[in-house]
Amino acid sequence: MKYLEFDTPAKKQAGELASDYKLSNLGLTNLDRVFWNLPSEALYEEAIFRNEGHMTVGGPFVVHTGKHTARAAADKFIVREDSTEEHVWWGEYNRPFASDKFNALLSRVQTYLIGEEVYVQDCYVGADPNYRMPVRVITEKAWHSLFARNMFLPVKTADEAKRFVPEFTIIALPGLTVDPRIDGTRTDTAILLNFAQRIALIANTTYAGEIKKSAFTVMNFLLPLQGVLAMHCAANVGDAGDVALFFGLSGTGKTTLSADPRRRLIGDDEHGWSDDGVFNFEGGCYAKVIRLSAEHEPQIHACTGRFGTILENVVWDPVTRKIDLNDDRITENTRASYPLEFIPNVVPDKMTRTHPKNVIFLTCDASGVLPPISRLSPAQAMYHFISGYTSKIAGTEIGLGIEPQITFSTCFGAPFMVHHPQVYAGLLAQKMAKHGVNCWLVNTGWTGGSFGIGKRISIRHTRALLNAALDGRLNDVGYRIDPLFGFEVPTSCPDVPAEILDPASSWGNKEEYWKKYDALAARFIENFKLFAAGCSDEVLNAGPKRLAQAGTSGAAR
Numbered sequence: 001m002k003y004l005e006f007d008t009p010a011k012k013q014a015g016e017l018a019s020d021y022k023l024s025n026l027g028l029t030n031l032d033r034v035f036w037n038l039p040s041e042a043l044y045e046e047a048i049f050r051n052e053g054h055m056t057v058g059g060p061f062v063v064h065t066g067k068h069t070a071r072a073a074a075d076k077f078i079v080r081e082d083s084t085e086e087h088v089w090w091g092e093y094n095r096p097f098a099s100d101k102f103n104a105l106l107s108r109v110q111t112y113l114i115g116e117e118v119y120v121q122d123c124y125v126g127a128d129p130n131y132r133m134p135v136r137v138i139t140e141k142a143w144h145s146l147f148a149r150n151m152f153l154p155v156k157t158a159d160e161a162k163r164f165v166p167e168f169t170i171i172a173l174p175g176l177t178v179d180p181r182i183d184g185t186r187t188d189t190a191i192l193l194n195f196a197q198r199i200a201l202i203a204n205t206t207y208a209g210e211i212k213k214s215a216f217t218v219m220n221f222l223l224p225l226q227g228v229l230a231m232h233c234a235a236n237v238g239d240a241g242d243v244a245l246f247f248g249l250s251g252t253g254k255t256t257l258s259a260d261p262r263r264r265l266i267g268d269d270e271h272g273w274s275d276d277g278v279f280n281f282e283g284g285c286y287a288k289v290i291r292l293s294a295e296h297e298p299q300i301h302a303c304t305g306r307f308g309t310i311l312e313n314v315v316w317d318p319v320t321r322k323i324d325l326n327d328d329r330i331t332e333n334t335r336a337s338y339p340l341e342f343i344p345n346v347v348p349d350k351m352t353r354t355h356p357k358n359v360i361f362l363t364c365d366a367s368g369v370l371p372p373i374s375r376l377s378p379a380q381a382m383y384h385f386i387s388g389y390t391s392k393i394a395g396t397e398i399g400l401g402i403e404p405q406i407t408f409s410t411c412f413g414a415p416f417m418v419h420h421p422q423v424y425a426g427l428l429a430q431k432m433a434k435h436g437v438n439c440w441l442v443n444t445g446w447t448g449g450s451f452g453i454g455k456r457i458s459i460r461h462t463r464a465l466l467n468a469a470l471d472g473r474l475n476d477v478g479y480r481i482d483p484l485f486g487f488e489v490p491t492s493c494p495d496v497p498a499e500i501l502d503p504a505s506s507w508g509n510k511e512e513y514w515k516k517y518d519a520l521a522a523r524f525i526e527n528f529k530l531f532a533a534g535c536s537d538e539v540l541n542a543g544p545k546r547l548a549q550a551g552t553s554g555a556a557r
Contacts, residue, residue, distance in 0.1 A: 010038055013042065014034065014035045018037075018162070019165070020162055020163065021165045021166070023120070026110075028138075029110075031114070031116060032116055032117050034117075035142075037122055037154065040308050047061065047143040052141055056322065056323050058304075059306060059307025060308075060309040060336075061311065062323065063310060066206050069333055070207060070209070070331065070333045071209055071210060071213060072205055074187075075189045076191040076192075076415070078094050079098070079102045080097065081195075084196075087419060089418065099194075104183070105183050105201065106197075108176075118140060119145035120137070120138055121136070121139075122154070122155050122164040123153050123154045123155065125153070125219060126272065127153065127351040128276070128277075130274070130276070131274060133167050135170060135218075139171075139173075140173055141172075143310060144172050146310060147208040148211060150309075150337045150338060151284040151337060152283050152284075169198065171201050173204075189203060193218065212282070213415075217416050223272055224423050227274075228273065231271050231273060232248075232270060233269075233412070234246040234255060235258065235265075235271050236258050236260060237266060238264075241352070242358070243266070243352055244359075245359045246258050247359070247412040248444075249364075251390075251391075252444050256287075256296075256297050256459065260463070263345075266347045268287065269286065277353040280340070284339045285337070286337050289336045291325060291326050306338065311334070355435040359439045360440045361381075361384055365389075365391065365446060366404040366405075366406060366445055366450060366451040367451075367517075368445065368446035368454040370443040370503065371503055372443050372461065372496075372503070373465040373501075375439070375490070376440065378432065379542035380485075381428075382425055385411060385424075385428060387410070387524060388408055388412045389406075391404035392404060406520075406523065411424045422531070442465065444462055448506040448507060461500055464493065464494065464496050473494060474493065477493065484521045484547065514547060521545065525546070
């Protein structure tokens with residue numbers, strides 16, 4: 001939005017923190033004004049001046065992202081060129097895009113921005129200095145610049161800003177509509193990554209998650225080439241230096257369960273595991289906040305009432321300025337973006353030089369048949385990592401309805417995996433074996449019946465099970481072997497009723513339970529056919545068996 005007659009709040013300070021490496025290096029010239037590395041307070045003023053959002057009780061900045069309230073996953077493309085040709089796992093999640101089409105669209109971007117104002121945040125992705133990547137985020141909207149400042153690691157001094165040279169640039173232009181007939185895109189929205197030119201273009205979506213996930217996708221491509229495992233996971237660490245990793249798609253509880261007051265938080269979503277330890281890619285959290293509970297999730301809930309937090313698509317009262325986290329009229333995918341430091345008991349450096357002792361695979365089982373916790377053998381760990389079973393929760397992607405959709409998202413983050421899944425699985429297997437890591441499959445989904453019949457497993461019970469696993473208290477309890485999946489299921493756990501550990505006992509109709517469980521095993525088997533060719537016999541044999549094959553149909557029931 002242009003303001004020809006009025007100075008904006010930060011006009012006089014717009015260039016005070018500018019880099020010597022100008023936007024002209026990208027062909028962005030004849031701009032009206034560039035606001036360089038503004039702090040959060042200045043970005044608040046700019047965003048409010050432009051009517052981009054509103055301040056609510058306690059100081060959070062509430063925005064509405066328009067027609068896109070989730071990721072446009074089907075509109076992401078990677079430019080196909082020499083550096084990506086042999087490395088990228090081309091297919092559903094990594095659609096190829098022609099170099100000439102990208103160059104033509106970049107020319108349109110350069111023309112589009114002539115005479116316009118933009119915001120720049122120079123920051124880093126990756127807390128470990130050995131692996132961090134300097135990233136420049138260029139945005140049309142002031143609140144997008146605040147989002148980048150929250151989610152990444154901004155420059156700290158004027159001298160650092162002056163000397164900053166980006167290794168990758170993300171350009172987010174919600175006002176630019178692309179044309180599939182001209183630009184070769186799928187729709188009028190596009191997320192395009194060009195690894196040769198080190199540029200990501202985000203067009204015609206205001207949903208800020210595209211900025212975050214574009215940076216994650218870039219790291220997922222570059223780090224494995226250096227022997228570093230890029231992971232869609234949360235991470236925390238105990239007093240003894242024991243790191244725990246929490247893998248899982250959106251809605252499975254990564255952010256909630258990793259924010260444990262008994263352990264220090266490294267990060268809630270995206271990490272690297274190098275030979276030196278674990279490090280966060282980000283400087284902030286991007287938590288789903290629909291129906292967030294102050295009782296069960298006090299740390300995250302407190303962030304929804306703080307200055308500096310961005311609330312996406314949260315309903316609020318314009319008279320009282322109070323927010324309503326229970327109102328889903330805009331979307332189920334309401335979000336809060338805030339600096340990691342807003343969570344008490346975090347690791348200040350966002351990294352640790354110790355290695356994981358426990359890996360947790362979080363799955364939201366909408367069919368209601370998986371046990372709430374299971375211990376996996378190394379081969380089973382690889383099988384379930386490659387499978388990545390969960391249920392997509394309403395709102396996290398465009399097109400999802402109210403009912404969860406059973407899905408298999410390899411490596412618990414298929415949309416962001418650029419290499420073939422076996423690259424990530426191989427790195428995980430090597431590191432788990434080297435450091436003697438325990439692996440657990442934790443179901444945060446339904447119990448007592450499938451979605452619509454049963455109920456969601458209590459966070460209190462899930463926390464108790466996780467605490468027992470991380471503290472070693474599940475080492476000395478009895479276990480049973482699951483008749484279909486073969487993993488070990490504890491028969492008791494401190495502070496958890498025994499019947500919770502046996503999902504069959506909570507179903508009124510046992511016959512229906514075993515039919516559902518058998519059907520889930522069949523889905524696993526069918527899905528894994530996509531990856532069988534590159535897997536060892538040990539991993540192939542670690543998968544589930546059908547009820548008839550198990551030979552336990554009578555006893556199991």
